Amino acid sequence: MSGELGTKNLEKLQGTHLDDEAQEELLTTQTECSFVFSTADGWPTGVIMSFIWVDGRFWLTAVEGRRHVKAADRDERVTVIVSSAGALPGRRMVAVRGRVVVHRDRETLDWFLHEFTHRLQPEGPDQWRALLDSPHRVVFEVVPEAKPTSHDQRKIPGNGRGLDTEPARPHKVV
Template identity: 80%
Template sequence: MSDNELGTKNLEKLKGTHLDGGDQEELLMTQTECSFVFLDADGWPRGVIMSFIYDKGSVWLTAVEGRAHVKGADRDERVSVIVSSAGSGLPGRRMVALKGRVTVHRDPAVKDWFLHEFTHRIQPADPHSWRKLLDSPNRVVFEVVPEGKPTSHDQRKIPGNGRGMAAGADTGRKVGP
């Protein structure tokens, strides 16, 4: 099959369908939920869905001491963060998977900075009420610094929406009210 059949007759060769740097940044700055993947005590990959912000080139999240993902991050700093465009309002299906090293911050100054940024970005209508809930004694902050090349995908680069249809074909799916 030729490369020009990508998206209409095959999805084997996805070369060139990665998210470009600016589009990765847009996804990370727009989306608010991710999958946080860590190794559990038995060495198995395990994941949780978490709210996050992207700032200073890092993914920032929060949890409470004693939870499996905090223990996992303390045990092994190697983690992954997977972000999709689902529910973000961005056009097209997009995703980026970042591998990186996590630092678990317990410093009150980091927690103070994070809670301000996090609550204002995630809950802008009433950040103060949410901050009161989150600002607990056992709260920690994760900073994931990405390393290596991310894995990403940008469906907008695939003709036919990547679902076997000719470009411009009606999917029959109702969008909106």
């Protein structure tokens, strides 16, 4: 049955997770994620946020008063979901459950703004940093807590879309 994965079924996906190296590549290359949290009434919701991955942790920023900041203060349990869309070839994803720490100190903010703006906008970090360095800015540090859920569609024959063979790659006409 395993030989049929991707061409006849998508039921048994064992072995299609991201290995440690592929996960690290995804998290250090991609810069956008879904940040999932619970509202005051317990309903799960999320926002799309930019992030950096440093020393095994997600680092993000927001402004006091926003729903996700209030939620993080109320319940530290969050999930961060990252896909390879727009950043890497092949369909890959990882969902990481963790606990968020909301930093409001100047030292963390200064460190974060330097790292964040230089990574996400290396051709003009100072202008963006000036915009982000606002009076009510906070920094989220998400510390992973559980084994991540991941998927690497490149490991599925037929690209996981029922093709009997890999599609031919288009060639450049010179």
